[in-house]
Amino acid sequence: MTPGMRVFLVDDHPAVRQGLALLLGQERHTVCGEAGGKAEFLERVGASGAQIALVDLSLGEESGLALLEELRRRGIPALIYSMHEDAETIERAFAAGAGGYVTKREVSSVLLDALAEVAAGGRYVSPRAGRSLVERGAPGGAGQDAGALSEREGQILGLLGRGESAADIAAALSISARTVESYCARIMDKLGLSGMKALKKHAIQRMK
Structure with a gap:
């Protein structure tokens, strides 16, 4: 994320917003x-000139999900x-x-990387969120591949199953x-698969 990015914060805890403001300020945002x-959001977002919004899902008795359509309508990523780490909430x-x-249990560098990626029009799944999606991919936790694959390999397989490209996965996991x-x-070798086409097919079937 380039210096000077304008970020709109939506969180019902003032102390959290203050901490985020300090973090972003250190990065010159x-x-x-x-x-x-929701009421404050609708009142203030129009004149904010926001380039990206950082949104909590738990806003007292309200849900941050209700704000996403309005942000999309305004063209604000x-x-x-x-704090929610369950796969169902992430998918929603x-x-x-x-x-x-x-x-919210990720280190600050993950949040900053995510802001940069999403502000640039990309998608980002943090490590903990990605792990939850992988574990949802098959019955009994990480599924039938769990014994064969490392945690990172299982995470990548899960993201492939969601249709993410290698470039998307690299950006989401902050690796090349x-x-x-x-x-x-390595995954293909462990699972006896020949080629990326077979790997992607396996990953998709695993998510069903």
Whole structure:
């Protein structure tokens, strides 16, 4: 994310917003607006000049998901920053229009990387969120591949199953595309698959 990015914060905890403002300020970004709920958001976002919104899902009795359609209508990318780590909530956020999802237990560098990726029009799934999606991909936790694959390999397989490209996965996991290709080669070797086409087919079937 280039210096000077204008970020709108939506979180019902003032202390959290203050901490985020300090973090963003250290990276030379500007908090151009804040809201603790839907009414404040609608009142302030129009004049904010926001280039991206950082949105919590738990806004008192309201849900941040309800704000995503309005942000999409205004052309403002949205990054979810939430304590919720379950796969169902993560999937609902993406279905509602979120460009990325970061759990609040991630380190600050993950949040900053996610903001950069989503602001640039990409998608981002933080490591903890990605792990939850992988574990949802098959019955009994990580599924039938769990014994054969490492945690990172299982994470990449899960993201492939969601239709993410190697470039998308590299951006989401903050690794290089070449590293993703190396992981894919190891996964194919462990699972006895020949080629990326077979790997992607396996990944998709695993998610059903």
